Amino acid sequence: MPPYVKLLLKTRLKSFNPFALFGLDKTKKKKVFMAFGLLLYGLMMAGYLIFMEYHLFQAFVQLGEPETMLAVVVVISSLLIVFLGFFYLLSELFFTKDLAFVSALPISSRQLMLAKLLRVWMGEALIALAMCLPVIIMYGIHAGKGIAYYLFSTILTLAIPLLPMIVVTLLSFVLVRLSSLWKHREALTMVFSVAFIFLVVFGQMQLTSSINSGNPADIMQQLAQSQHAMLQGMSSFYPPAAWFAGALMNGGLDGMLQWVLFAGVNVGALLLATYVLGGSYQQLAIRQSEARVRADASLKRVRGIQAVRTPLRALYRRELKEIFSSPTYALNCLVGGIMFPVMILFFSLSKQSGMSELAGIVPMIEGLNPILLVAGSSALFALAGSMNMGVATAISREGKRHSFYVTLPVPTKDILLSKLLMGVTIALLISLPMAIVLAVLLPSLALPIILGFVLAQLFMLSNAVIGLHRDIKHPKFGWKSETEAIKQNWVAAMSMFGGMAIVVSCAVVLYLGTTIGIALSLSYPVLCALALAADFWLLRRLFSKGSQAYLLAEAA
Amino acid sequence: MIRLENISKAYGGGKVKAVDGLTMTVESGKVFGFLGPNGAGKTTTINIMTGILSADSGHIWLENVDLEKNPLEAKRMFGFVPDSFEMFDRLTGMEYLTFLADVYQVGQAERKAHIDRMLPMFSLEKEVNQQIRSYSHGMKQKLQVIGSLIHQPRIWILDEPMTGLDPASMHVLKQEMQRLCDDGRTVFFSTHVLDVAERLCDEIGIIRKGTLIAQGAMDALMKGDHSKTLEDLFLDLTSKEA
Secondary structure (H helix, E strand, O other): OOHHHHHHHHHHHHHOOOOHHHOOOOOHHHHHHHHHHHHHHHHHHHHHHHHHHHHHHHHHHHOOOHHHHHHHHHHHHHHHHHHHHHHHHHHHHHOOOHHHHHHOOOOOHHHHHHHHHHHHHHHHHHHHHHHHHHHHHHHHHHHOOOHHHHHHHHHHHHHOOHHHHHHHHHHHHHHHHOHHHHOOHHHHHHHHHHHHHHHHHHHHHHHOOOOOOOOHHHHHHHHHHHOHHHHHHHHHHOHHHHHHHHHHHOOHHHHHHHHHHHHHHHHHHHHHHHHHHHHHHHHHHHHHHHHHHHHHHOOOOOOOOOOOOOHHHHHHHHHHHHHHHOHHHHHHHHHHHHHHHHHHHHHHHOOHHHHHHHHHHHHHHHOOOHHHHHHHHHHHHHHHHHOOOOHHHOOHHHHHHHHHHHHOOOOHHHHHHHHHHHHHHHHHHHHHHHHHHHHHHOHHHHHHHHHHHHHHHHHHHHHHHHHHHHHHHOOOOOOOOHHHHHOOOHHHHHHHHHHHHHHHHHHHHHHHHHHOOOOHHHHHHHHHHHHHHHHHHHHHHHHHHHHHHHHHOOOO | OEEEEEEEEEEOOOOEEEEEEEEEEEOOOOEEEEEOOOOOOHHHHHHHHOOOOOOOEEEEEEOOEEOOOOHHHHHHHEEEEOOOOOOOOOOEHHHHHHHHHHHOOOOHHHHHHHHHHHHHHOOOOOHHHOEHHHOOHHHHHHHHHHHHOOOOOOEEEEEOOOOOOOHHHHHHHHHHHHHHHHOOOEEEEEOOOHHHHHHHOOEEEEEEOOEEEEEEEHHHHHHHHOOOOHHHHHHHHHHOOO
16 A cells, blocks of 8 residues: 555544554543544434434335335435535645645645545544444345344445535636635635535525424434435436445345445546546645735735734724634534524524414414513524634633733733623624524514623623633643634533533523512513622622632643 | 746735745855845745745745645745744654654764754753753754755755854854755755855845845846945835835
8 A cells, every 4th residue: 555545544543542542641541531522522422323224214114115225325324425524625636735845745646635534534434334224234134134244234334425525526627726815715615614514504494394293213214205206216316326225135146236336436437536636736735835825915905004003903994803703613612603693594584484473373472471572582682692613612712822912911801801891792693693684674663672682791791701710720821723623622512512501501590480479570580680790790700719810821 | 946926925915015926036156145124025925935825826935845835845945943943842852853754754873963964063062951941042043054954955045044143153154054055955045144145145135015126146136226235235125105
């Protein structure tokens, strides 16, 4: 095996080691604990997936077409690989840090490309296995297949990612060739990511539009029946899915031919793409890495003398700018500001019955206690506003720059306040468009919505201060990529759950109050006053104890 | 031998010239110091010489092998120490060296001899089996130096090699440069440390705004400019028309 291919596969294998995920600074006990948590999370996700697949499979069994499920799962896996793998493959091919170094080594361009594709394939094959193996086993048990079936099916499943990966590779080559677009590639990444999220939300809404609520078995039954033609059509839309199903379903020569056809087309696509595109790959990747330098060099906007600002304002602007200038940060912090209003609009406009449902709900809501409406809308906005990772990672995102911050002749309180203000601004940017859309769609409820929006800030502030304080105590400075800094951060995840916890606890308190006869008109204002008091107390604690802890935190 | 002919590289639609018509030859058996102020085009030139960047125009020959026509053969001619180490941090030092030896197709005996000789020189014997991500900047730099010589290249290209090295390692590095030069090979390095350049280099080249403003033997250049030290010469040449 060529050394570079061997190296990339080896490093990819190492990255699968759950203990290696948590860095060198963790103790063995901590690593075992975190790996156990990760395993538990993985098992939960797998359990949920198997549960859903089982019910969909049963629905197809009842329709007398269990084999359709095999084709469906191949199409879904392929689509997942195309969408989820797009940015990974693009960055692996054109944006990795080792590109400059390996360009100076005597490694052929085709070998470079093949190594990178195989490295991506290792991860994507795991997705395909996770998606398809449960269905393969279900079908095997249903059809009473022997051991050879499981062996050959597993091998064939490993080939599923290849063709979708080649489609993405072709697309990424086209995109990178459009060098003028890549001058704005960060903005483009944002646009693609947001478009992808919309597509998922829209697809999910379309798929479930004809489903009434019920237990998971009923839901899957309804999905299989209502989208029967579409699900069946998937295999004709993507012939390899039919070959895959045919290879598993049929025995003898026919089954073997379809097996060879599926495997051959996938592996052949990889080899053909490497041969055809591989020759020009290195040159293109190098040119791409220059595109950014070119773009930076061509920046002409000189603003002259910058306005003089206070240190707090300067720090606050820098914090906000950091979020807006990085697609990774922006996506994880701001996407809710677009997604939530659009989801509400989709809900009310995309379904023909939507408006009538909404129209039916409005009089019912209008009849509710106005205080309950205010409390409900404030809970909704507080939840939405907390769905961002900005403030809870504000310290960790400093990374190695932390020591620089500590040397600044600025009170620590100002540094923390600037981060908190950034968090509050982001929460506002997420919840405000949502409030506007709701107020426009439901004008008769505009007043409780506006009041709810204002009061939601009290609860969001508590959550932001707690998140920031947690990050000061447990900063993760040793990150290598922005994704690692913001996404693989348990403080950020805790903060998002914290928002939910605050809302749920408030709802429980209000509910218990009403059961013992305390009117909402009394309990809700008291709760808001308590939230205000909590905000003051948390802020004081942040600026005293948090400031000390900030200075003591050590950069990697 | 390194030969650059009319190399140009521009950014921003040709408005920012990083390297502008650079022509120079560095003969075998010479230690060549490539000097210049920040942003002068040193790293861009080195990146073009090593195939990391492509030139807009011009030709490069490394040991008479055309980099554009025979990139793989040309790349086998040199060992390269870049100015930063940002990759493969999950590998151990030994795995990294083995990888480079595999890439350059170095035999078992040769690679063992090289590693056994170089690791103690740079005091890396203990750490070589640890993951690179646990290394300090200086340790990564030493590992890169060892790796770059694993195939006994005819040309050794180093971009700011002294950065992060402790005095003992810097001494070893200078000795290695001299050894290669005595062996008839070419050493090409960029640096800001003028004292090191003055003591080590047979020849220097000074680049400013992408243009080579001086090249030649140190003594000849200093005599021509009536400078007493390399620092005087450097400051004099780089401040002209500034």
